[in-house]
Amino acid sequence: MSQKIKIETEFITLGQFLKDVGIISTGxxxxxxxxxxxxxxxxxxxxxxxxxxxxxxxxxxxxxxYEIE
Incomplete structure (x- = not known):
């Protein structure tokens, strides 16, 4: 089962995604x-x-x- 990650914009960069889900702490x-x-x-x-x-x-x-939605 994948985690659903909701975005409010048209897109998000991979670097920002990694930061937002807590995989890295800074961009x-x-x-x-x-x-x-x-x-x-x-x-x-x-x-x-x-x-x-x-x-x-x-x-x-x-x-x-992770699934972007």
């Missing part, structure tokens, strides 16, 4: 986190902290699933 850590950890976006590896996430996107991070 500056996103670059290093993505370099050292595997993140899947809709089944494909993603390492760009500025990647825009939209409603319906699914991320898998550390075996946890």
């Amino acid at each position: 500056g850590q996103a670059k290093w986190y993505l370099k050292d950890n595997e993140v899947q976006l809709n089944g494909e590896l993603e390492d760009r902290r500025g990647k825009k996430l939209h409603k319906g996107d699914v991320l898998i991070i550390d075996k946890e699933s």
Whole structure:
């Protein structure tokens, strides 16, 4: 079962998402986190902290699933 993450805007960046869900504590850590950890976006590896996430996107991070809604 995936965690549902509700956004109020058209999109959110991957770096902001990581901060909002508590995986990292500052936006500056996103670059290093993505370099050292595997993140899947809709089944494909993603390492760009500025990647825009939209409603319906699914991320898998550390075996946890998150769905943007």
